[in-house]
Amino acid sequence: MFKKLSSIWQSYKYRFVPWIALNLKKRSVRSVENVASDKVIPDDLVLQQLTCLTSALRFALPRARALEEKHQLGLRVMEEVLGFSVVRAASHVGGTGVVVQGKAQSRVQRGQVVALYPGLLYLPFQPIFLQSVGNSFVFRCIDGVHVDGNDRRISKAAFRSCVGRDRVGYLTLADTTWLTPHPVNPLNVGQYVNNRTAGRPSNVAYQEVTVRPGEVALEDRHLLPNLWYSPPADVPVADLPFRLVALVATRDVAPGEELFSDYFTVVH
Template sequence: MLKKLSSIWKSYKYRFVPWIAFNLNNRSVRRVEKAGEDKIIPGHSLLEQLRALTSALHIVHTQGSSAPQLSLAYQLALEVMEETYGFHVYRAPSCVGGTGVVVTTYRGCSVAVKQGQLVALYPGALYLPVQPIFIQSINNPFIFRCIDGVLVDGNDKRISKSLFKSCVNRDRVGYFPIADTTWLTDHPTNPLNIGQYVNNQSTGHPSNVAYQELTLEPGDIPLQERQYLPNMWYSPSQGMPVADVPLRTVALVATRDILKGEELFSNYFTVIY
């Protein structure tokens, strides 16, 4: 029992504000001087990389005569990511315990990911600082805090799962869903949408990716391709069509070249000066 509680605490403490306040010298802190200064690569480059994959996924999926089973769609998505980026990522048992994210490639080369490459997205419902998230946050190690206080609930279980699906169904625009809900399953139609499972760096496992926030303006990603993005506002601006509201997403970007078979590690929490 104590071992299980210790394991839960090790994961949860990076979202527990009092613990963060007493551990500001911890090397795993994501330090950001001010909003907009967390960029590993220029925002337009990150958008281009993201757009390349969402476009490729949409082309392949619309070419099919009928919707494939989720597991088959996932395998197809991995192949599309491999063709677009030269590698793909997937969830696997972590070398530090629990679940992690591993990068690989079908190619024979040892280097799978180049520095500056988008490798994952942090999925989940988006909450403004004034919006209620207390119930969802209980025993939830998947809440990410953005620089401006926006919270991303990346939990794919329990109430968080139900709320996300409800928000997507609420704001559906025509034929196309406004966000991806398959990240809540084991077979996401966009393989990038597993960033919440990237583990925190630790002794012997330094970070090889970093978080970079990106605000997508209307039109940055075509409406029909929003179904491959894993984020959705919990409560968008009143009176404004959801398609016209800027969308926050959090990317994980490689800070160095990453070898085939390597697990991804990053920094969990943010301190802003």
């Protein structure tokens, strides 16, 4: 019993504010002067990169049938559009990480979007305790919005349920393939990017982008990995803004390099 409780605490403590406050000096911390300054590139450039990729994927993916085939096609399209691709792989710090792929002469350039953090979006007042128990994939945005990027257990079931609930005609409003080993949009693996270590500095940063109605075509929403847990009943889901958490390169990254970021942010 003690070992089980200890395991739960080891996962949950990173979302327990008093523990974080007492341990900040021991952690790697990303410090920003204010929310507006926490941008590697302007939000519209993030959206421009994403829409270029999702538009290309929308036209290419119908050529494939099986999910794994769609995933492989998605990787090829990403390399054509962005010049590189990213995949989950064994991490240098243990467990799973995210590694850049591409031709030897190509590389990720500073300011390029390299991944998206997938999952259900929870407003600060919405319940997430049960989902967070034993869950190391809950990301807290600067404004208190939580993103549950766990692709297993209750989190997985909740995401699938919400995607089935929120449809606009025949269109689905979020990707569910990130819950499998074969995401059709290769960007949707950001929850597996590991925290930097003393010997492996960060090369990407989280950038939170609020996407307003019309900024992403409804036909492309099924390729993006975020959806509200409980949207207001009196507003059509297509008319709601939603949150994306992009991981943006802070320096050039060569093929074969693993992506690292900072989990903790302090806003002054």
